[in-house]
Amino acid sequence: MSSAPLLSQEHRERYALVTQERTFNAHSIGNDTVMTRIRHKSLACSPGCAVEATLQYIDGKWKGVILYHLLQGTLRFNEIRKRLPNITQRMLTTQLRELEHDGFVLRTVYPEVPPKVEYSLTERGRTLEPVIMALKKWGDENTEFGQAPLP
Incomplete structure (x- = not known):
């Protein structure tokens, strides 16, 4: 054919x-x-x-996962780090800055001592929800955690 x-x-x-x-x-x-x-x-x-x-x-290895966690609401830097224990502080900072630069993440700094910084999704970031959730669904259906991926 x-x-x-x-x-x-x-x-x-x-x-x-x-x-x-x-x-x-x-x-x-x-x-x-x-x-x-x-x-x-x-x-x-x-x-x-x-x-x-x-x-x-x-x-990037972490952007999709960061976006997934921010879909659940505003998080502080260390809250994100706790959810992603294998990411380095430098890599998390870099990934968040890129997401902020691209208009997906809003970084809010509160003038306190010590400084309080929160991250949340922008309206543009929220538009990625169907994409991120489709990736999660596919992963849930096609991978077995702790084992080799299916052929």
Whole structure:
């Protein structure tokens, strides 16, 4: 059974002309290597660009999990750390800053001694709830915790 090609010749030629930009260079942090991430300047690069663009916002080992916990309400920094015992303080700070920069998380600092900082989802962050919950549902149905993933 033959299927039609995903892209017409015209679209393949148009997508081939789109340039990409490097957002950071590969470097090592401890034993982890951070690889170069390519971000498209335009979403007209290919049919999968919208998926790629979405994944760029929630990429990283911890962003999806942080968003999941913030769906339940406002949390302080140490409350998030308690829920994610394997994350380092530096990594949590980095991930929260990126989520804040992308408009998904609101950081509220209260002028107290010691400083009180709370994190909550913005309206834009709340729009990711169906995505995060779909990932959770898929994980619940397709993984067995403590065992190797299903083939």
